[in-house]
Amino acid sequence: MILKPGKPPHRVTSYRPISLLPLLSKIFERIFHKRIQVDAVINEKIPAHQFGFREHHSTTQQCHKIINEILKSLEETKLCTAAFLDVQQAFNRVWHDGLLFKLKAALPTPYYLLLQSYLTERYSQIKFNMATSANFPKHSGVPQGSALGPLIYLIFTADIPTRNDTTIATFADDTAILASNKDPQTASQSLQTHLNHLATWLNTWRMKVNETKSVHVTFKNWRIDCQS
Helix, strand or coil: CEECCCCCCCCHHHEECCCCCCHHHHHHHHHHHHHHHCCHHHHHHCCCCECCCCCCCCHHHHHHHHHHHHHHHHHCCCEEEEEEEEECCCHHHCEHHHHHHHHHHHCCHHHHHHHHHHHCCCEECCEECCEECCCEECCECCCCCCCCHHHHHHHHCCCCCCCCCCEEEEECCEEEEEEEECCHHHHHHHHHHHHHHHHHHHHHCCCCECHHHCEEEEECCCCCCCCC
């Protein structure tokens, strides 16, 4: 357990768990990850709006995409309302049963069987200073610090809801949803509808948005508010 910078040490939420994985597991992950990365079937499953943990994609490029969308709206005298969301404990909350359901539908059978074995009967043990807990089973989460963890998370979230009247941009668990229109009410309604669909998706797959790290911002050239 690693204490986050500037966080009070007496709170459980102030610590970041770092997975220390077996050496053989790390070797297997590296080999399997290298093999699966060149598979066209896998690459097709990752949506174009996802820029996290992908070759030739970066945070800067995703930021440029969002900024260009906002500037385009302003140049067309439109209002752009946006929600910037952070998924709470994203990697730790990946539901294994739901993940295996998606992996079976998305991957060739040999890949699925390997990952099913990889995720089944996993146990963890927590060490803090000189204290060590007993082993306990893991029914959710992908191992942080692993080679396969990010790829598994991208597949798990690949079916996040999208809409034709909004723009979505994701970087791992960070999500931006933008709606543009000359009519403030129309823009607001488009964004709210997308957020409602997202809320249903999050509830179905047992994930949650961190409200303290999520914000709603309206970009405009005139004095008017857009509520969502």
